[in-house]
Amino acid sequence: MLEVRNLNRGKVLRDVNFNLKKGEILGFAGLMGAGRTEVARAIFGADTYDAGEIYINGQQVQIKSPKDAVSHGIGYLSEDRKQYGLTLGLDIKENIVMASMKKFLNWRIWVDFKKAGIRAQEMVKALNIKTPSLEQKAKFLSGGNQQKVVIGKWLTADTDILIFDEPTRGIDVGAKSEIYKLLNDLAHSGKSIIMISSELPEILRMSHRVVVMCEGRVTGVLTANEMTQESIMKFATMRSSLTH
């Protein structure tokens, strides 16, 4: 589905290689600053990278901006949803259609609020977003509901590859398990998911495989039966002797 080869960016990312299969949840584990978010942002076109190749379905693609990424079917859910995920001052409806506004236009310029409202209502129902109305501003929602709005935005954009960066950070337990279930459902429906997480139990529970990073390198790729807290920590702390 997605293959990344020799992704490099200064000292932050060094020769990152991995692949993501269709319908897979690929965990990304590592310590803080290992470069996981940087990989995600590079693939998504949010940051520039020095070198590297990205293939989607075997085709090499050029991703220079988030716009390119979205048009190639990649969605990114940032770890900081308030800063990078939502436009807090706008309502739920507008946030949900933000990444796919083109689908909700008449004559290419007129926003079809009715169609957007129908879609937003579907998302509110499907994701169990608790809100008094679709016109509620995103800033008034709880953390879990805000995260669900961001998920709803990418489901509406219908991207095949979804990158979840710390999807359950700052979310209460109930919403957490809802999001886990949703990730599994999405994978079953054929979406390919990258899940970056600093919580090892979460990684172990959700991932089909896990990529472990340390100091900007991929130090290990573990399959389901190789994954344990110990093995992940071993690779996460595997510092390169060359840097010392």
Added chain:
Amino acid sequence: MKTEPRNAKTLFRSDAMQRIMAFSALIVLFIGFSIASPYFRTFDNFVGILLATAVNGVLALGATFVIITAGIDLSVGTVMTFSAVLTGVFITNWGLPIPVGILGGILAGSLAGLINGVLISRMKIPPFIATLGMLYATKGLSLVISELKPIYFNDTPMFREMAMGSVLGKIIPGLEVPNAVFILFGAAFIAHIILSRTILGRYTFALGSNEEATRLSGVNVASWKTAVYTLAGMFSGIGGVLMASRLNSAQPALGAGYELDAIAAVVIGGTSLSGGEGSILGTIIGAFIISTLTNGLRILSVPQEWQMVVTGAIVILAVFLDILRRRR
């Protein structure tokens, strides 16, 4: 998340509140001045206020879009002059047909706006600096092109008719309201539709609310920002044509300071300088507050210098009320 009842506190914080307050202020001003002076409450004076609002109102429309994106456009006044001068060159000096001249003037304004947009969104120059540069550049160009002299439209009386004639007066004799007023309302209606119904309008709010999140939703923010500044330039162009028509001349030395009146109108109308919030209706009310205040104080023989002081105080008061409203 529990649903909060819509109590008085939430209404006070709602976006509509500033508009309601601004509108109430306008009514209070009208009643106050009407009681204070019989000269204020005449039909001719009301028409005078409407006419005085026309140009500033049109400029403020464009400024509203820019300010909602959390940007600023300091060049609206001098771009207006630049458009007026070019309209004069096209119609009077080159003898082009009036509609072509008008279109040329509006396009000149749009071009200045486009350059602002490219400087800001592609070259990452802060809006304050980019538009300050445009302020000086268009001011200079207006003087160069006109050779420091006003350009009159004496050969084309129809041009003056455009703003100062009264179609309404022809239909209903006695109601001689100049067309300029209806051009303002027409432009405001179009601006409102663009802001509330089109993708450009919705992205204008998104940019002001959270530009980075908008970019990370795959929106080409640079292009949309450029479009917003181009639109502001277009409204300045319309303002320039209107100004030239109203004065029956393009005055190259005019225009400085108009940007401040436009920004004041926008701010009084409840559009937040921090972006993401605002409305065309509020801006129009804001523009009327400024011109009503100016007119009323002049009729009460308050010196012009003091009129400025009062306008300044009103702007500060409006922003302060807005801050109070947002404080939690």
